[in-house]
Each structure stands twice: as C-alpha cells, then as structure tokens.
Amino acid sequence: xxxxxxxxxxxxxxxxxxxxxxxxxxxxxxxxxxxxxxxxxxxxxxxxxxxxxxxxxxxxxxxxxxxxxxxxxxxxxxxxxxxxxxxxxxxxxxxxxxxxxxxxxxxxxxxxxxxxxxxxxxxxxxxxxxxxxxxxxxxxxxxxxxxxxxxxxxxxxxxxxxxxxxxx
Numbered sequence: 001x002x003x004x005x006x007x008x009x010x011x012x013x014x015x016x017x018x019x020x021x022x023x024x025x026x027x028x029x030x031x032x033x034x035x036x037x038x039x040x041x042x043x044x045x046x047x048x049x050x051x052x053x054x055x056x057x058x059x060x061x062x063x064x065x066x067x068x069x070x071x072x073x074x075x076x077x078x079x080x081x082x083x084x085x086x087x088x089x090x091x092x093x094x095x096x097x098x099x100x101x102x103x104x105x106x107x108x109x110x111x112x113x114x115x116x117x118x119x120x121x122x123x124x125x126x127x128x129x130x131x132x133x134x135x136x137x138x139x140x141x142x143x144x145x146x147x148x149x150x151x152x153x154x155x156x157x158x159x160x161x162x163x164x165x166x167x168x
Contacts, residue, residue, distance in 0.1 A: 032096060032111070032115050033055060035114075054074075057073055064108035095112055102130065119134050120132075121160070122161075124163055136158075
C-alpha cells in the first residue's frame with residue numbers, strides 16, 4: 001500500500017490528492033483492471049491490449065481527456081483511433097469511466113467516482129482550460145430532486161463556467 005502511495009505522489013502534481021485518491025476510494029486503483037476484466041468476462045468479451053492501454057492513460061490523467069488526446073499519447077503502440085473511441089465508450093457504459101462534456105462539444109473521459117474522489121469541474125469560457133474542484137454541495141439538491149420527481153438519483157455532474165486567470 002505504501003509503495004502505491006509513493007508512486008501516486010510521484011505521478012500526481014498535488015501530493016495530498018495522491019494520498020486522498022488511494023485512501024478515500026472504496027475501490028483502490030489497483031482494482032480497476034480487475035473490475036473491467038470481470039465485467040468483460042460476464043459479457044463474454046476479452047481483456048485486450050487496447051483496453052489495458054486506454055485504462056492506463058485514464059489512470060494517469062489528472063484531468064478529463066479526449067479519445068484523440070489518448071490516441072496522441074499511445075500512437076506509437078499501433079492502437080488505432082476507432083478502437084480508442086470504442087474502448088472509452090465501453091468504459092463509460094460499464095461505469096469504469098465517465099464522460100465529461102465540455103464547451104467545445106468534445107467528449108472527454110476520466111475515471112468514475114468509484115475510483116477517485118467525487119469532484120466537479122470549472123471550465124474557462126474562452127480557452128477551455130479545465131480544473132477539478134473538490135467537494136460537493138449538491139447532495140441536498142439530489143435529495144430534493146428525488147423527492148419531487150420520484151426518480152432514484154444515480155449520479156450527477158456539475159460543470160462551472162468562468163474565466164481563468166489568463167483570460168480574465
């Protein structure tokens with residue numbers, strides 16, 4: 001466990017966040033691949049190099065990342081862009097990753113809340129810079145929405161739009 005904390009701290013610009021990711025998650029980072037393997041096996045599908053590669057990029061990415069950006073990082077491995085699109089969609093369908101819509105209409109992906117602390121995003125209206133915002137004050141809204149609509153609320157996403165320090 002301690003070696004995982006040290007490794008995460010080296011790969012994460014925010015040292016405290018690396019520790020938080022490992023300590024706060026219900027499902028530590030090392031179990032993501034196992035969860036995906038189990039889900040694929042239940043569907044009669046295989047664990048492939050493309051799936052492992054995409055999952056690895058998502059694990060290392062500090063912010064939501066597009067399929068094209070994943071492709072740029074792994075292009076030399078011979079993975080094609082169509083496979084990356086299929087894999088990111090499949091990961092989102094299985095709850096391993098989640099889609100994050102952006103102002104430019106590009107779908108970006110990050111690990112779901114099962115594998116990292118719940119958070120939201122703030123996006124610059126002019127340049128598109130995206131930053132994570134920790135903490136969540138939406139729980140009360142979720143409860144009110146469930147009561148007033150009869151829905152069982154499964155998840156939520158919140159994206160705030162503003163101007164970054166460079167653009168303001």
